[in-house]
Amino acid sequence: MAQPADLGLVCVSHRRHRYDVLDRQPTCYALLMVFDPSRDIEAVCHALERVYGNPSHGNKSDPLDELVYIILSTRTRDASYRRRYDELKAAFPSWDAVSPRDQARIEAILQPGGLAMLKAAVIVEILNVLRDRFGSTTLEPLRCMPDADVEQLLVSLPGVSTKVAKCVMMYSMDRQVLPVDVHVHRVAARLGFSVKRRPDTSQELIEGAVPRQLRYGFHINAVAHGRAVCLSRAPRCEMCCISQWCDYLQTRKDRECSQTATGVQ
Numbered sequence: 001m002a003q004p005a006d007l008g009l010v011c012v013s014h015r016r017h018r019y020d021v022l023d024r025q026p027t028c029y030a031l032l033m034v035f036d037p038s039r040d041i042e043a044v045c046h047a048l049e050r051v052y053g054n055p056s057h058g059n060k061s062d063p064l065d066e067l068v069y070i071i072l073s074t075r076t077r078d079a080s081y082r083r084r085y086d087e088l089k090a091a092f093p094s095w096d097a098v099s100p101r102d103q104a105r106i107e108a109i110l111q112p113g114g115l116a117m118l119k120a121a122v123i124v125e126i127l128n129v130l131r132d133r134f135g136s137t138t139l140e141p142l143r144c145m146p147d148a149d150v151e152q153l154l155v156s157l158p159g160v161s162t163k164v165a166k167c168v169m170m171y172s173m174d175r176q177v178l179p180v181d182v183h184v185h186r187v188a189a190r191l192g193f194s195v196k197r198r199p200d201t202s203q204e205l206i207e208g209a210v211p212r213q214l215r216y217g218f219h220i221n222a223v224a225h226g227r228a229v230c231l232s233r234a235p236r237c238e239m240c241c242i243s244q245w246c247d248y249l250q251t252r253k254d255r256e257c258s259q260t261a262t263g264v265q
């Protein structure tokens with residue numbers, strides 16, 4: 001006969017080891033799944049997709065537009081960086097028209113979003129590097145390169161991290177990569193993925209655990225979930241569509257259950 005562990009079922013209060021207590025402690029009767037990425041990631045992706053429906057985060061189809069858009073998004077609120085991007089494009093419809101003399105003007109446009117001086121300098125520097133390398137401000141030549149070469153070239157640009165490079169690759173070049181930002185990292189960590197402390201150091205671990213064909217959906221829906229429900233300080237677990245797989249929630253219930261059992265408030 002199949003045992004609870006074979007089915008991936010565990011006791012909320014004593015999960016992973018103590019199935020025998022199920023008979024003795026009525027408060028522990030609820031059974032939940034322990035998240036196993038290789039088994040459950042597809043179901044998690046479908047649950048997220050049903051709720052969020054692969055929403056647009058305003059990303060761009062042109063790789064250089066997308067690179068600038070992602071740079072503007074750094075440590076800036078959603079609505080603000082979208083507005084800054086629109087204003088920047090209105091001022092400079094063609095990136096070829098931007099010269100180093102325009103840095104102060106770009107900085108002024110970006111001022112309300114924060115980190116304006118840094119972002120303006122990075123953008124001007126990137127455009128200069130592309131001009132030197134390709135003869136114009138474009139990332140189009142990357143479209144015919146393999147993933148590894150594209151990523152290597154992008155991270156060689158000033159101020160471009162692996163996460164930024166993977167965003168450009170995923171959103172504007174249809175590459176099956178998975179950028180790990182704070183939202184993806186938080187949702188993955190709480191579900192029970194094997195992660196490290198920070199998104200950048202968890203990049204390979206999380207990306208490697210998600211099949212290539214699921215990466216795009218997992219990223220965009222996890223970002224939506226992290227913004228709306230799986231909040232950093234106070235996650236809204238009661239309205240979460242993937243709570244049945246969540247290790248964080250189960251651990252919290254464990255704690256509450258053992259506190260109740262020992263009379264701790």
Ligand code: SF4
Nearest residue numbers: 230235237240243246
């Ligand atoms: S149950 Fe709570 S902590 Fe877990 S993924 Fe959902 S919102 Fe986040």
